[in-house]
Structure formats: structure tokens, C-alpha cells
Amino acid sequence: MNLKIALLPGDFIGNEVVAATVEVLxxxxxxxxxxxxxxxxxxxxxxxxQTGEALxxxxxxxxxxxxxxxxxxxxxxxxxxxxxxxxxxxxxxxRKTFDLFAxxxxxxxxEALIESSTLKPEILRGTDMIILxxxxxGAYFGKPQGxxxxxxSRTAVDTTFYTEQEVARLMVMAFELxxxxxxxxxxxxxANVMATGRLWREVAHEVAAEYPDVAYEDVLxxxxxxxxxxxxxxxxxxxxxxxxxxxxxxxxxxxAGSMGMLPSASLGxxxxxxxxRFGLYEPIHGSAPDIAGKGxxxxxxxxLSAALMMRWxxxxxQEADAMEAAVDKVLMDGYRCGDIAPKGxxxxxxxxxxxxxxxxxxxxxRL
Numbered sequence: 001m002n003l004k005i006a007l008l009p010g011d012f013i014g015n016e017v018v019a020a021t022v023e024v025l026x027x028x029x030x031x032x033x034x035x036x037x038x039x040x041x042x043x044x045x046x047x048x049x050q051t052g053e054a055l056x057x058x059x060x061x062x063x064x065x066x067x068x069x070x071x072x073x074x075x076x077x078x079x080x081x082x083x084x085x086x087x088x089x090x091x092x093x094x095r096k097t098f099d100l101f102a103x104x105x106x107x108x109x110x111e112a113l114i115e116s117s118t119l120k121p122e123i124l125r126g127t128d129m130i131i132l133x134x135x136x137x138g139a140y141f142g143k144p145q146g147x148x149x150x151x152x153s154r155t156a157v158d159t160t161f162y163t164e165q166e167v168a169r170l171m172v173m174a175f176e177l178x179x180x181x182x183x184x185x186x187x188x189x190x191a192n193v194m195a196t197g198r199l200w201r202e203v204a205h206e207v208a209a210e211y212p213d214v215a216y217e218d219v220l221x222x223x224x225x226x227x228x229x230x231x232x233x234x235x236x237x238x239x240x241x242x243x244x245x246x247x248x249x250x251x252x253x254x255x256a257g258s259m260g261m262l263p264s265a266s267l268g269x270x271x272x273x274x275x276x277r278f279g280l281y282e283p284i285h286g287s288a289p290d291i292a293g294k295g296x297x298x299x300x301x302x303x304l305s306a307a308l309m310m311r312w313x314x315x316x317x318q319e320a321d322a323m324e325a326a327v328d329k330v331l332m333d334g335y336r337c338g339d340i341a342p343k344g345x346x347x348x349x350x351x352x353x354x355x356x357x358x359x360x361x362x363x364x365x366r367l
Contacts, residue, residue, distance in 0.1 A: 001274070003029070003036045003314060006066035008059065008094075010044040011087060012292035014072025017283060020299035020360040021070065021306050027364045028310070028319050039066060043090035044074025044287070054089040060097065067272035068313035069094065070306060071282035077289040091282075095135045100266040100280055101166065102173050103133040103245065104308070107232075107252040107262065112331035116257030116340045119229065127232040127255055130177060133245025134170045135266055137162050138196075140242050162196050162241065164203050169269075171207040174239035175214050183214045184236035188224040188244055200241060221248065228252055249284065258339040259285040260298030263305035265312055272313060279313045281305040295355040298337035300327055303363060326366040335362045 005025070009018035022038065029036050041059030048054055054074070063069050071094075074087040094100070109117070109127040117124055142159030149155050171187070178185045187204040189197035201218055208216040219227070221244040227234065228248065232255050240248060253259040266280040283301030291297055307323035310316040334350040337359055342348050354362070 001034050001314060001316070003034055004065065004067045004273075005036060005038055005309075006063045006069045007038055007040040008043045008063070008069060008090075009040075009072035010074040010090070010287060011046050011076065012073065012287035012289045013285075013297040014044070014074065014287055016292070016295070016297045016356050017299045017302040018070060018072040020356055021302045023360055024303050024323065024363055024367075025306055027367055028323065031322075031367060032316070032319050034316075034319075043071070043094075044087035045076040047090065048085055048087065052085070054085060054087055055093040059090075060093075063094065063098075067274060067276075068278060068309050069280040070302075070309065071280055072302070073283065073285060073287040075287040075289075087287075091280075092140065094280055095266060096141070098270060098278060098280070099136060099268040101134060101136045101269075102170055102267045103135045103249075104177075104265045104267065105131045105133065105245075105249040105252070105262060105284060106264075106304075106308075107131060107249075107255055109232075109256055110261075110328065110331050112328075112334075113257045113261070113340055115342050117255060119255065123230075124232065124255060129232065129235045129252070130181075130237050131245060131249040131252055132170065132174050132177065132237055132239045133249060134162075134166065134240070134242050136242075137166045138242030160194070160196050160241075160243070162199055164199060167200050167203040168207055171204050171239055173267075174237050175207060175211040178214045178237045179211070182236040184216075185211075185214055186217050186219050186224070186235055186238050188219050188221040188238055188240040188248065190221050190244075191218070192220060196241065204239070224248060225251055228255070253284060258298065259283075260301050260337065260339040261304075263301050263303075263308055265305070265308040267312060274314060276313050276315050279309065281309040281313075295357060296338050297356050298339050299356050299360055300330075300337070300363075303327060303360075322367050323363075326363045329366040330359065330362045333362070333366075335359055 009015040041062040139160040142161035189200040191197035311320035
């Protein structure tokens with residue numbers, strides 16, 4: 001199969017982890033007899049510095065010509081709160097342009113990393129869930145949005161807006177995913193205080209009625225945050241709106257020990273030339289300016305994101321399984337980047353602290 005992949009590395013360590021993942025993809029292509037055509041484009045602060053835009057038209061055209069997008073991370077070393085052009089507009093623009101309404105964030109606790117989390121092993125062991133976050137509506141896109149007034153009388157507004165169709169399509173995906181897993185869906189909202197939360201709950205119940213084989217529960221978003229720390233194993237699929245999904249998925253990252261371990265897939269209903277879902281794949285971590293250029297960034301989340309790409313945008317399940325198994329093997333063999341290095345006591349004689357290059361080579365050796 002010929003795979004057309006648009007590479008949008010972005011800023012700082014985004015460049016390093018995307019470059020590492022390209023090496024893994026090239027190795028997979030050779031092993032399984034595929035060809036890959038890579039294109040590339042500027043996004044984020046790098047694009048702003050060179051073009052004045054976070055998502056230049058040339059980048060958008062490269063993405064439109066591809067079967068899928070591999071995205072790195074965006075963000076400047078400092079945040080200008082008054083600027084109307086921000087690096088994050090790149091990812092928001094891509095989500096909106098391609099109607100990538102569903103963000104899948106798998107949260108799996110690896111046995112080899114169970115000591116890397118700040119939670120007790122007995123709480124973590126067996127955790128394996130997906131947080132399904134709505135991506136193209138809610139507070140990040142609602143109007144009116146903005147700031148007004150001078151010092152002493154400043155105001156700001158963000159509007160949360162949803163249609164029942166936007167809620168329904170995400171909930172359908174949640175139940176379809178659950179049918180292939182543990183058949184459990186939880187929908188996290190704030191129906192007690194927000195009108196949008198009451199819409200989410202009402203529509204979710206309507207969709208749930210079409211899936212009698214899947215267990216369903218409502219949970220308030222703040223209670224869900226508590227349960228993720230107290231008993232994460234109870235969840236299989238957590239479906240939620242944009243803002244809550246952003247917060248809950250970052251919290252869940254700490255269950256796995258580090259944001260450097262969590263991949264994501266942003267999907268819509270559009271298909272590519274192979275008949276599979278067009279998607280954008282990215283690690284959930286940020287651009288990390290403090291460690292950029294030091295060769296220590298953890299590439300595993302981006303490699304795992306590329307495995308999701310193989311599965312969802314190309315239907316290459318065997319290749320995806322091989323990439324995920326290779327990551328599991330390097331962890332079992334004791335390879336660690338600094339963010340997942342063991343903390344505290346215990347026997348760490350088999351642990352090897354490595355950088356980006358060494359971790360990438362270790363994964364390729366185990367494909």
C-alpha cells in the first residue's frame with residue numbers, strides 16, 4: 001500500500017519526536033512492503049515566525065493532499081496573552097477544516113511502568129480506557145469569544161455551544177468503540193449547572209437506547225476527575241465535551257506515568273483515498289521548550305500515535321500491533337527516557353536511561 005502522510009512537526013520537541021517516528025514508519029514500510037510519501041508543512045509558532053500565520057495555506061494544502069496527518073506539538077517558549085495570533089490556532093484550524101470531531105485518547109497503564117506513576121500500583125493495575133473528547137465545538141469555538149475593556153474594568157467571555165447532532169455523533173462513536181472492548185460507556189458532563197450538560201445527557205440517553213448491549217452511566221465531570229484517581233479501572237470509554245475532555249485526558253495521562261506515553265487520534269467522518277477515516281495523529285504532550293534540542297524527548301507517544309494511524313487511516317492492523325508490541329517490549333527490557341525513569345526505591349538494576357535516538361533505535365530493533 002502507498003501511504004501519503006503529511007508531517008506537521010510544529011515547535012521545539014515536536015520536530016524531534018516526529019523525526020523519530022518517521023524512522024519507525026520507514027522501518028515498518030520496509031518490513032511489510034509498503035511505500036510512504038511524506039510531505040511537510042509549517043505550523044504553530046514556527047509558522048507564525050516565518051509567515052505570520054499559525055496555519056499557512058501551503059500547510060493546509062499539504063494536509064488536504066494526504067491520507068493522514070502526523071502532528072508534533074505547538075507552542076512558543078513564552079505565551080503572549082494579548083496576541084490575536086497564537087500557535088494553538090494551527091491545531092484548532094486543522095480540526096475545524098477537516099471536521100475532526102472525535103479525539104481518541106487511549107490510556108493504558110503498562111506493567112513495566114506501574115512504579116512511574118505517583119499512584120499506588122494496586123489502584124493502577126489493569127487500567128485500560130479511552131477518553132473520547134468532542135473536538136470541534138464547545139467553549140473553544142463558541143461565539144461570542146474575546147476580551148474587552150481597559151485595566152480596572154477588563155472583561156472576557158467564552159461561549160459554550162453544542163447542537164444535538166454534534167453530541168449524537170460522538171456518542172455513537174463511543175458506543176461503537178465500546179462494543180469492541182468492555183462494553184461500558186460513561187458520559188461526563190455538568191448537567192447540574194450547565195444547559196449544554198443537560199443537552200449532552202439527554203442526547204446520550206437517546207443514543208444509549210440504541211445500544212442495549214452496552215452498559216451506560218452518567219457522571220458529573222468533577223466526580224469523574226475524582227474517580228479517575230480513586231478507581232480508574234472502572235472505566236472503559238469516557239465520552240465528554242471539548243473542555244472537560246481536555247482536562248480529564250491530561251489528568252489520566254498521569255495514570256500512565258507521563259504525558260510522554262499517551263497517543264491520540266483525531267477523527268471525523270471523511271475518508272481518504274483508501275476508504276479509511278482521514279485523521280490527525282499526535283502525542284498529547286506539549287512542545288517542551290525547556291528540553292528541546294537536548295535529545296532527551298520521549299518519542300513513544302508519537303510512535304504510538306502513528307500506530308493508531310496505521311489502524312484507523314490505513315486498516316493496517318498487523319502493522320499497528322507490531323508497533324505497539326515493540327513499545328511494550330522496550331519498556332519490559334528496561335528502556336526509559338527521563339520522563340518515565342523510576343522514582344523512589346526498589347531494584348532498578350535493569351533500567352537503562354536513554355535519549356530520543358536510543359529509544360527510537362530500540363523500538364525499531366523490536367518490530
